Structure formats: structure tokens, C-alpha cells
Amino acid sequence: xxxxxxxxxxxxxxxxxxxxxxxxxxxxxxxxxxxxxxxxxxxxxxxxxxxxxxxxxxxxxxxxxxxxxxxxxxxxxxxxxxxxxxxxxxxxxxxxxxxxxxxxxxxxxxxxxxxxxxxxxxxxxxxxxxxxxxxxxxxxxxxxxxxxxxxxxxxxxxxxxxxxxxxxxxxxxxxxxxxxxxxxxxxxxxxxxxxxxxxxxxxxxxxxxxxxxxxxxxxxxxxxxxxxxxxxxxxxxxxxxxxxxxxxxxxxxxxxxx
Amino acid sequence: xxxxxxxxxxxxxxxxxxxxxxxxxxxxxxxxxxxxxxxxxxxxxxxxxxxxxxxxxxxxxxxxxxxxxxxxxxxxxxxxxxxxxxxxxxxxxxxxxxxxxxxxxxxxxxxxxxxxxxxxxxxxxxxxxxxxxxxxxxxxxxxxxxxxxxxxxxxxxxxxxxxxxxxxxxxxxxxxxxxxxxxxxxxxxxxxxxxxxxxxxxxxxxxxxxxxxxxxxxxxxxxxxxxxxxxxxxxxxxxxxxxxxxxxxxxxxxxxxxxxxxxxxxxxxxxxxxxxxxxxxxxxxxxxxxxxxxxxxxxxxxxx
Ligand SMILES: Cc1cc2nc3c(=O)[nH]c(=O)nc-3n(C[C@H](O)[C@H](O)[C@H](O)COP(=O)(O)OP(=O)(O)OC[C@H]3O[C@@H](n4cnc5c(N)ncnc54)[C@H](O)[C@@H]3O)c2cc1C
Ligand SMILES: Nc1ncnc2c1ncn2[C@@H]1O[C@H](COP(=O)(O)O)[C@@H](O)[C@H]1O
Numbered sequence: 020x021x022x023x024x025x026x027x028x029x030x031x032x033x034x035x036x037x038x039x040x041x042x043x044x045x046x047x048x049x050x051x052x053x054x055x056x057x058x059x060x061x062x063x064x065x066x067x068x069x070x071x072x073x074x075x076x077x078x079x080x081x082x083x084x085x086x087x088x089x090x091x092x093x094x095x096x097x098x099x100x101x102x103x104x105x106x107x108x109x110x111x112x113x114x115x116x117x118x119x120x121x122x123x124x125x126x127x128x129x130x131x132x133x134x135x136x137x138x139x140x141x142x143x144x145x146x147x148x149x150x151x152x153x154x155x156x157x158x159x160x161x162x163x164x165x166x167x168x169x170x171x172x173x174x175x176x177x178x179x180x181x182x183x184x185x186x187x188x189x190x191x192x193x194x195x196x197x198x199x200x201x202x203x204x205x206x207x208x209x210x211x212x213x214x215x216x217x218x219x220x221x222x223x224x225x226x227x228x229x230x231x232x233x234x235x236x237x238x239x240x241x242x243x244x245x246x247x248x249x250x251x252x253x254x255x256x257x258x259x260x261x262x263x264x265x266x267x268x269x270x271x272x273x274x275x276x277x
Numbered sequence: 278x279x280x281x282x283x284x285x286x287x288x289x290x291x292x293x294x295x296x297x298x299x300x301x302x303x304x305x306x307x308x309x310x311x312x313x314x315x316x317x318x319x320x321x322x323x324x325x326x327x328x329x330x331x332x333x334x335x336x337x338x339x340x341x342x343x344x345x346x347x348x349x350x351x352x353x354x355x356x357x358x359x360x361x362x363x364x365x366x367x368x369x370x371x372x373x374x375x376x377x378x379x380x381x382x383x384x385x386x387x388x389x390x391x392x393x394x395x396x397x398x399x400x401x402x403x404x405x406x407x408x409x410x411x412x413x414x415x416x417x418x419x420x421x422x423x424x425x426x427x428x429x430x431x432x433x434x435x436x437x438x439x440x441x442x443x444x445x446x447x448x449x450x451x452x453x454x455x456x457x458x459x460x461x462x463x464x465x466x467x468x469x470x471x472x473x474x475x476x477x478x479x480x481x482x483x484x485x486x487x488x489x490x491x492x493x494x495x496x497x498x499x500x501x502x503x504x505x506x507x508x509x510x511x512x513x514x515x516x517x518x519x520x521x522x523x524x525x526x527x528x529x530x531x532x533x534x535x536x537x538x539x540x541x542x543x544x545x546x547x548x549x550x551x552x553x554x555x556x557x558x559x560x561x562x563x564x565x566x567x568x569x570x571x572x573x574x575x576x577x578x579x580x581x
Contacts, residue, residue, distance in 0.1 A: 032401045033532060041405040113379045115416070118370070139514055144402045144533070145382050146361075146514065147418065150370025154343065159441045160370065161340055163363045176447070179363070180507050184451040188338055190444040201500040233377040235413040243406045245399060250544060250560050254551065257565030264573040267545065270561060274543050276464055276522040277488060277578055 020072030020169065022063045022133045024098065025121055025149065026056035028078055028089035029142040041242035050086075052093050055137025057205040059198050063135050064097035066169050075128060076101040079120045081110030085223055094216035095208035101219070102128060106226040114143060116234040118151030123229035125156060132192040133175060138162055138199050146197075153195035161190070162197040280355035280394065280414075285346065285372055286310040287339050287364040290319035291460075294422030295358045300324070302356060303389050309349050311342050311368060311438075321433050323425035331438045339364040341440040343371035349436065351375045354414040356387070356394060360421045361517075369416065378414035383536075387417060402513055403536045420517045423461060457491060457509045464490035464522045467511055467538070470497050471527015471548065471567050475504045480571045481526065487578040493518065495534050511537040527567050530555025547571065 030048030037043050052060070063074045076098040078089065082105055090101045104120050112120070125131050136149035146162070153160030165185075166178040174189040177196060208216075257263035271277035282299040286292055286308055299306040307327040310317045317330040331345050340363075350357065350372045357378060359369025373380055383399030385406070393412045400407045459465055466488065468481050478492075485492050492509060499510035511518055512534040519540030526547045528534060535558050538544065546559035547567050556562045563570055 032404050035401065035404060037404050041407075043401060043405050115373060115377065115379050118374065119377070122374075142401055144513055145380065145418070146366060147370055147373075147380050147382070150367045151374050151380070153367070154347065154371035154374025157344060157347075157441075159341055159343060159444060160367045161338070161363075162366060174443070181449070182508065184449065186338070186446055186450075187448040188444060188446040190341075191442045194442065199500065200496075235377050235379055235411065235415075237379045237409050237411040237415070240395070240408045240410050242400075242408070245403060245406045250558060252557055252559065253561050254556065255561055255563050257563045257570055260565065260569045260573050261577075263563050263565065264570060264577045267561065267563060267574060268577040271488075271522065271545075271578075274522070276543060 020067070020070050020132045021130050022067055022072055022074050022135060023077050023125055023128060023131050024056065024059050024063045024074060025077050025134060025136040025152070026060060026093050027053040027140045028080055028086065029053045029140055031141045037244065039244060041244045050089070052096065053137055053141045055139055055198065055200050057096055058200055058202050059135040059137050060093065060096045060098060061203050061205040062167055062198055065203065066167060070169055074099050077121060077124055077128070078103050079109055079112065079117050080105040081107065081112055083107045085221065090221045091213065091216045094219045095212040096206065099219065100222065102222045102224060104224050104226055104229065108226065113234060113237065114145045114147050115151055116232060118148045119155050119232050119234050120226070120229060121148065121152040122155035124224055125152070127224060127229065133169070134193070134195040135167070136195065136197045138197045149195050149197040156195070158193050158195055159190060160195040160197070163199055164196050165199050165202050167196060167198070280389070281305040281307060281353055282356040282358060283350050283353065283372065284308045284325065285357065285359040285365065285369045286312060286316065286320055287360070287362065287368050288312045288316065289362065290316045290323070290425070291421040291423050292320070292323070292360060293425040295360060295419045296323055296325060296425050297422070298384065298387055298417065298419050299356070299358055301387055302394070304355065309346060311339050311346065317433050318430070319424070322427045322430040324428050326431060328431060328433045330433050330435045332435060333438055334440065336446045337440050337444050338446065340367040341442065341444040342438055343368055344441050345436070345439050347371050347375040357414065357416040359416065359418055361418060366418070369418065373416040376414040378416045379411060380416040380418065381409065382418040384417045384419050399536070402532050404532060452506065457493070457506060459491050459493050459509065459511065459516045459518050462491035462518070462520050464488050465493050465518055465520045465524070466490045467493045467495065467523060467525045467528055468498060469495040469526065469528030475502070478504060480568070484571050484575045487575045488524070490522070490524070495528055513537065525555055525559065526571060528555055529553050530558045
């Protein structure tokens with residue numbers, strides 16, 4: 020069984036800074052394997068170990084060369100090998116372009132039974148890439164999945180929460196599955212894993228080899244700082260507990276909310 | 278582009294905001310409904326121009342109808358609008374891929390500008406706002422916003438539903454927890470990791486009773502600690518709420534959480550750390566220990 024894990028090498032937006040006109044500076048934010056994707060790698064590893072399958076990491080990176088930290092860190096988490104599409108023109112690739120490039124690369128890899136992804140990336144956080152990649156592939160996709168079980172013949176059994184509880188269903192392969200953050204606890208790679216990672220294969224696919232993309236481009240006309248700073252930001256000193264809650268109770272009453 | 282709009286509806290009719298966004302554009306507003314007849318009926322009366330309905334097999338997850346959705350939208354490159362629930366995102370994602378349309382989340386406004394579409398949206402978890410211009414098909418993810426106002430119904434065109442692969446539900450479980458409806462609550466208390474133990478939720482429940490508030494939480498309390506149901510966590514990946522009052526208790530106020538409460542009229546924070554980002558996101562902040570402040574507030578509110 021061949022499993023592809025789509026992982027993003029991304030910086031947490033909480034480490035980015037934003038200037039007065041809404042421009043984001045990522046230079047001080049340190050990239051990592053996006054946290055949900057680390058969970059997806061772990062789930063893939065556990066499945067592959069159970070059915071003696073192969074786990075291939077796949078990442079789309081908007082740089083001309085592959086940062087070795089990106090592939091090493093991901094490989095140390097339990098991938099067998101990594102395929103990367105790295106191209107400067109993919110810097111700030113749209114969510115749809117990313118999904119399309121992933122779908123092309125998955126076709127190029129070939130014989131893929133299962134694609135695992137995270138529910139959300141840590142920078143863009145659109146929660147859309149996996150569904151879009153599946154749309155390009157013409158495969159079904161499921162998100163918010165907490166449990167994947169592959170011991171059922173040609174199918175995969177998935178469990179996910181619903182509005183009233185949870186639901187388990189089977190789907191024939193190939194399929195795309197996006198996992199929630201708490202599906203499993205991702206391992207912390209040890210020294211041995213990190214050393215072994217350096218010896219695992221890394222393959223780079225050129226964007227050109229994937230053919231012309233169909234995704235429609237767009238232009239950014241401008242950025243602005245979000246206006247949610249409009250809160251009153253009043254601080255009530257609460258060293259005197261009863262005075263503080265009395266004051267708050269009054270505010271709530273005046274605002275008509277208590 | 279006097280583009281027509283497709284609203285992708287999956288399983289539930291709470292798409293008021295989607296219709297409102299679509300109405301701000303020129304062109305026809307069509308809804309593609311994958312769901313029960315009730316859902317199709319509600320959408321038909323929601324102020325759209327046309328409804329195409331796919332009737333799913335109750336034992337097949339809605340996502341399996343992605344190719345049916347693709348076949349409907351493929352000849353109509355225009356604006357696609359979808360909601361944030363799992364099945365909504367998957368069917369919308371399939372539609373978007375068919376048209377190669379770029380996708381924007383956190384959309385606050387859309388307007389036609391000649392042949393172009395101009396979209397304002399929150400990017401990177403809401404740390405910035407971008408205005409983007411698209412001269413082709415575009416996809417917008419919009420927060421549902423509850424049930425649309427009923428009006429005069431348009432006709433419903435049912436088309437054949439064809440499920441992909443072989444997908445089948447083999448088990449369902451209902452949790453015993455009461456289903457939370459945070460989106461329509463007037464008062465919401467959001468509890469975070471400032472709470473030390475699960476038993477201490479009792480303090481929050483008493484305050485919620487005194488305030489007639491629903492209880493919500495940050496993600497770690499629902500995913501990970503499992504103290505509260507996943508339908509109760511608020512934020513970029515959870516519920517988006519717009520209550521009259523949001524009272525954050527022991528919540529640090531990270532962007533991913535704040536993204537879900539921007540619509541609140543009044544925000545109050547109880548936090549022992551004055552430097553918590555929550556203080557800047559609140560109208561009023563009580564800086565102190567929640568274990569003292571919450572019980573005191575409960576009695577102050579019920580003592581009247
Ligand atoms: C891709 C992604 C998506 C995410 N989506 C979401 C989301 O949708 N929703 C969400 O909530 N989070 C989300 N998160 C997680 C988010 O980044 C934060 O980690 C989380 O919101 C923090 O939760 P918290 O405020 O409960 O905990 P903490 O950050 O640990 O804060 C606890 C707070 O309690 C205060 N405190 C401690 N003791 C006391 C006391 N005795 N009295 C009063 N105050 C006290 C502390 O000062 C602190 O400010 C996401 C993260 C990622 C990476
Ligand atoms: N550049 C990328 N390379 C590989 N996988 C990605 C990339 N961007 C997003 N993904 C996958 O898609 C998921 C959802 O991302 P997003 O739609 O940005 O929230 C992530 O958790 C990854 O699994």
C-alpha cells in the first residue's frame with residue numbers, strides 16, 4: 020500500500036509581524052513541518068507498519084532549492100522518502116495552485132492508494148488544499164477525520180465527528196483524507212531518526228514536468244491592518260475582587276447583557 | 278464578468294451569509310443543494326434564482342457526490358460560494374478545482390468591478406486583510422450565518438445523484454452531550470487553559486447559569502483535553518460566534534481563537550496575566566485569578 024502525506028514546510032503566523040499597512044514580515048518566523056501534517060505523517064507511519072506499506076512525503080515549496088531542513092525534519096518523523104516540487108514561481112502559490120500541483124505530483128508518483136493531509140496549515144490555514152487536490156484528482160476527500168483503519172480489504176475505514184456524535188464509514192481506495200490535530204500524538208524524532216533521515220531518498224520534481232497548470236491567477240491590490248483593534252481595551256484592576264466584579268456586573272447591566 | 282454565482286449547500290440550510298454575499302454581485306444566484314428535500318425546500322425559499330438538487334443516499338456521506346457537483350458547475354465559470362462545515366468544504370473544493378478558481382477564506386466583502394471581481398478577506402489567520410482582484414472564476418468560503426429568511430419559493434430541479442467510489446456509513450454514534458448552539462447564543466463564556474482541572478468546569482457552569490450563557494472553549498480543551506465537546510470550541514478551526522457578550526475566562530487570546538469571536542458586540546476577559554494578548558482583544562479585562570473572580574462574579578450576578 021502506497022501512502023502519500025502532503026506536508027507543508029511553513030512558519031506559524033503567530034511568529035510573523037504585521038506592519039501598519041497590513042504587510043506581513045515572515046523573516047523572523049522559523050519554518051516547521053506544519054503541526055497537523057506531523058500528525059498525518061504519524062498516522063501514515065502506523066498504517067504502513069501494520070500493512071507493510073510505503074509512506075511518501077510530498078511538499079510544494081516556493082523556493083528554487085529544497086531546504087534540507089524541510090526534508091530532513093519530515094523524514095525523521097517516519098517517512099520512507101520525500102518528493103518535493105520546489106519552484107520560485109510557487110512562492111505565495113494560491114491554495115488552488117497548491118492543490119493542483121499536489122494532484123499532478125500524486126499522479127506522477129503513481130499507484131497511490133491513500134493521500135493523507137492535515138486539516139489546516141499553520142500559515143494560510145484555509146483548510147481547503149486537500150479537498151481541492153482531491154477535486155483535481157477526481158477522488159473523494161474527507162476532512163476532520165480522527166481515525167483511519169485500513170484492515171478492511173480494498174477499503175479504508177474512517178471515523179469523524181458529526182454535529183451529534185460521530186460517524187464511521189468505509190471508502191474504497193484511492194481517497195484523500197485530512198486529519199484532525201488529535202488523531203494521534205506525533206512522535207518526537209530522536210537522534211537515531213534524525214541521523215537515518217539524512218540517508219533517505221529525496222526526489223525533486225520540476226514544475227515544468229507536471230505540465231501547464233489550469234488554476235486561474237489573481238492579483239493582490241492591497242493589504243490593510245484588520246480593524247478589530249477597535250476594542251475599548253480597558254483594564255479593571257482586580258486586586259479587590261468584590262469591587263472589580265461589582266464594576267463588571269454594572270458594565271454588563273448597562274450593556275444590557277446580564 | 279457579469280458572473281453568475283453558485284452557492285454550494287451541503288446537508289444543512291444555514292447559509293444566510295452566503296446568499297447575502299452572492300446578492301451583492303450582479304448576475305443570477307444559483308444554489309446547488311446536496312441534502313434532504315427539507316434542505317432543498319428551505320433554500321428554494323431563501324431568495325435564490327434557481328435550485329439544483331442532488332438527493333443523497335442517507336447511508337452515503339455527502340462528500341461522495343463531489344463529481345456530481347463538478348458536472349453541474351463545470352460549464353458556468355463564475356463565483357462559487359461555500360460554507361465552512363466539512364462536507365461543504367469538500368464539495369466546494371471539488372467545484373473550485375473544476376474551474377481552477379482561486380479560493381479565499383474569511384471573506385468580508387465582494388464586489389463586481391467591470392469584468393473583475395474584487396474580494397476583501399482576512400489572510401493568514403486574520404493577521405492581515407487583503408484586497409484581491411480576480412478576472413475569472415473565483416471561490417469564496419463564507420461563514421454560514423444561520424437560516425435565511427423565508428420568502429417566495431423558486432422551482433427545484435432534481436438531478437441524478439451519482440456517488441463516487443464505494444462509500445458507505447457503517448456506524449453512527451450519538452454523544453450524550455447536549456448539542457451546543459454557540460452560533461445563535463446571545464451570551465457565550467469561553468473557557469481556556471487557565472482552568473486547572475476538569476472538575477473546575479463546575480465554576481464555569483454556575484457562572485453560565487447566572488448569565489444565561491452558553492459555554493464555549495479554546496481548542497486545547499476540546500481537542501486534547503477532551504473536557505468539552507468539539508462543537509464547543511471557538512476559533513479559526515472551530516465555531517465562529519457573534520454574541521452580545523463574549524466572556525473569555527483563562528483564555529490567552531491567540532489569533533486562531535480570536536478569529537472566531539470578532540463578531541461579538543462586547544468582549545470581556547478574565548486573565549491573571551495583564552500581558553496576555555486577550556487584553557488587547559477585549560473591551561474590558563479583569564486582571565486576576567479566575568478562581569477568585571468567577572465565583573465572585575457568579576454571586577454578584579445572582580445576588581440581584
Ligand atoms: C492551525 C491552528 C489552528 C488553531 N485553531 C484554533 C481554534 O480554532 N481555536 C482555538 O481556541 N485555538 C486554536 N489553535 C490553538 C491556539 O493557537 C492556542 O494554542 C489556543 O487558543 C490557546 O488556548 P488557551 O488560551 O486555552 O491556552 P493558553 O494559551 O495556555 O492560555 C491560558 C491563559 O490562562 C491564563 N491563566 C492561567 N491561570 C489563570 C488563572 N488562575 N486565572 C486567570 N487566568 C489564568 C494564562 O495567563 C493564559 O493567558 C490553533 C492552532 C493552530 C496551529
Ligand atoms: N505547500 C504545501 N505542500 C504540501 N502540502 C500542503 C501544502 N499546503 C497545504 N498542504 C496540505 O493541505 C493541508 C491544508 O492546508 P490549508 O488548506 O492551507 O489549510 C495541510 O495540512 C497540508 O497537508
